[in-house]
Amino acid sequence: RIDIDAVGVMLRGTWGETRLTAREMIKDPAFWRIDGQTVAEHRERVMGQVRLLAEHGVSRRALPREYGGLNDNGANLAGFQELVLADPSMQIKSGVQWGLFGSAVQQLGTKHHHDLWLEDIASAALPGAFAMTEIGHGSDVAAIGTTATYDPETEEFVINTPFRAAWKDYLGNAAVHGQAATVFAQLITKGVNHGVHCFFVPIRTPEGELLPGVQSEDDGVKGGLNGIDNGRLAFDHVRVPRTNLLNRYGDVAADGTYSSPIESTGRRFFTMLGALVQGRVSLDGAATVAASLGLYISLTYANQRRQFDSGAGTDEVVLLDYGKHQRRLLPRLAQNYAQYFAHDELLVKFDGVFGGTSDTPQEREDLETLAAALKPLSTWAALDTLQEAREACGGSGFMAENRLVGLRADLDIYVTFEGDNNVLLQLVGKRLLGDFAKQFKGADAATLAKFAVSQTAGKVFHGAGLRSLGQTVADFGSTARSVELGLRAEQQHELLAGRVEQMVSDVAGALRPASKLSGAEAAALFNTHQSELIEAARAHGELLQWEAFSDAVKNTADEGTRQVLTWLRDLFGLTLIEKHLAWHLINGRLSTQRAAAVSKYIDRLCARLRPHAQDLVDAFGFAPEHVRAPIASGAEQKRQDEARAHYADLAARGVAPVSEKSLKKKSERASKKA
Incomplete structure (x- = not known):
């Protein structure tokens, strides 16, 4: 244990x-x-x-x-x-x-x-809204329409919403409670647009009355999170003092002169947005905690709920003893553990940057990339896990009191706020391409030629199936041998890392002609390969999670615990490989023999981990006050025990009714003897 x-x-x-x-x-x-x-x-x-x-x-x-x-x-x-x-x-x-x-x-x-x-x-004496998102631009913050035009005569900024698509929308605290908002707008002074900056703008009196020029609408009932007063805001030439510009990264003097410690407009914009990266870090961790609660509820229930006998006249079988039930929940449990370990690494990096111990431009860029890689994976996984957990609990899972449907609804928006997941992964993909290109910056012809040869050799090697052929010979006829030879930790890492490297390399090669194309043609070429780039970024995030899990396993002192966590890490790694099995086969990374062994070994790992499932979710450390789901409270175990005791009592007293089926069998045996 x-x-x-x-x-x-x-x-x-x-x-x-x-x-x-x-x-x-x-x-x-x-x-x-x-x-x-x-x-x-x-x-x-x-x-x-x-x-x-x-x-x-x-x-x-x-x-x-x-x-x-x-x-x-x-x-x-x-x-x-x-x-x-x-x-x-x-x-x-x-x-x-x-x-x-x-x-x-x-x-x-x-x-x-x-x-x-x-x-x-x-x-909380001053409740406020964060007014960045506009209904017309969503994740494209740089293109928002709200303007803040400086008036040097009054030393005020005039905040204005020029058209409907520039209304700020989906803002918490905007519909009812907010008394002020941090409003992101295009800063214009002396006829020059200096890009997006943030302004402190009062919007309501403490009594809840809208201030002159401020318009607000209620977003109304949403798919979840209905305890938050999301709403819309618009500004009709609302004036705020010059000093209400939040001016750490850009300032305007009384005469309208603009200044900034960051000369590059693009770098200034990303620095300002980077200062707010904690939202993405938070969602990565919160989604992981919510998914673990869903896993605790569903696995605890599955360990107590009985359904169908084994076909041999035995007691009804606990749900978690069914292979399919293990397959539904245990790989998601493995994924959840990986998310916990990866998130702690992200949180340590965040604390280093925001606490000042490692606040450098490089560390900030790394933090933004890591958050953009992990937040999509964990928020998508939360929805997937909570839905599967709900289904695994049958009708009980659909009851609001058991929390799974409520959690699923509330976490739905996590995948698109603080950055749409696909947009975030595109950001990661561009960073991967940039890092790939840096390998060759200033390289001489000999270095480039050597890389080209190795790439060609690699593609021929994989494409011709030479590695596949070698695997097939070595693995012939033995699932256990396939696992032993090619699905241990080192091979899992090689497959996951190799996939990222090849995907990035392939996209980089496909986009290489862009430098010689017109802007429109280059954009069209990028768009053609956008999906591949996002998938490469997703593969990168999965690799990071696997590596974090592996580090945690290595640092585990207790031998028994380390063994179980190794199986769980292997389950996570092999599930990732199985999910992308077509890619590994097409690219010659796995033979058909070893590919077939992946799914078989996942089944074996699920069976091996089944006795540890309750311990693994108990390790989340949730108290009854955190769970608050009757089906995971022990009530189901009491029901099952009561039912079994009832039938056992009938049998012991000899008053249990005889089934029609057993009478027929008895009659058939008697007729055969006759």
Whole structure:
């Protein structure tokens, strides 16, 4: 058996104590979601919960010490992620208040702004919205239509929404509670557009009345997260003081002269957006926690619920003893573990950058790329896992009280906010292409020729099936031998890493002619290969998760625990290989013999891990107050025990009715003897 407590410590990661503190806090029912509330009731409850979180000091973890904070950025996000166990609406609304609105003031503003607003933001006395997204531009922030035009006569910026597509939309706190907004707009001064900057704009009185020139609409009922008052904002020539420009990266003097410590417009834009990367980091962790709750509920239920006998007249079989049930849930459990370990590495990097111990342009770029690689994978996995968990629990899984449908609905939006997942992966893909190109910057002809030869040899080698042929000879007739020879950790890494390298290399080769094409032709060529680039980025993210899991296995001291985690890591790696099996076959990376062995060995690993399934989900460390799902509370076990005891009692007293089927069999045997 695994050391459950030790594995729990591993999963909670670097800021495990903060996670435990957050979990202890949300045992209080005041933080729990109440199913069946109206939208208005849910919104008011969640606003009250945000104020309660502030009273518990949650909002101060990331604040600078001079403002009563702890300046602990990693702890801030670790604690925030655990709130999803109580109510995702509460989690995300607190994220809007402190992780977006408050963080924009803190990260993009200067001491003047911090002195004015940080205390009221931290206490939730000043609720605010983060007004970046526009209905017409979504993820394309650089092209937003809202303008902030400087008027030197009054030393004010005029914030304006010039057309309907420039309305800010989907903003938490915008429909009801927000009194101010951090508004992203095109900064125009002296007739020059200096690109997107952020402005602090009051929008309502403390009594809830809209200020002159501010328009607001309620987004209404959504597919989930209905405890958040999402809405739209527009501005009809709203004037704010010059000093309301959050001017850490760009400023305007009284006479209208623009200045910035970052000369490049593009670099300045990405630096400002990079300062807000914590949203993506948070979602990666929160999605992982939510998925683990779904796995705890579904696997605990599967370990207790019985259905059908074995066909040999035995007791009904526990769901988790069925091979298909193991196949449905255990690979997703392996994936969830991989996400936990990868996320902790991401969180450590985030804390280093935002805490100042490793805040360099290179580290910031690496952080942005890593967050953009992992957030898509974990948020997609959360939806997939929660849906499979729901189905695996049958009708019970569809009941709101068992939480799976509510979690699935609330997490749906995670895949598109803080950056649409495919857009984020394209960002990662472009970084991979850039790194690939750097290998040859300044290379001489001999180096380039040598690379070209190796590439050609590699393509011929794989394309001709020479490696496949060698595998087939070595593996002939033995699944166990296939695994032993080619599916252990080293080979898993080779297959996963080799896939990334070849995919990036292939896309780079396909795009090489772009430098000699017109802008329109180059864009068309890129568009032709966009899907391949995104898939390469996804493969890169999967590799990162596998490597993080492998590092965790290596650092496990207890031998029994290390063995079980090795099987779980292998299950994750082989499931990734199985998912992309067609690619590995087409590119000659696997023989058909070894490819067939992948799926067979996954089945064997599932059976091997089945006795450890409950321990592996118990290691998440969820208390009953975190789970709050009757089917995972032990109630199902009591029902099953009661039913079995009932039939056992009938049999013991000799009063159990005889089945018609057994009577017929008895009659048939008698007639045969006659």
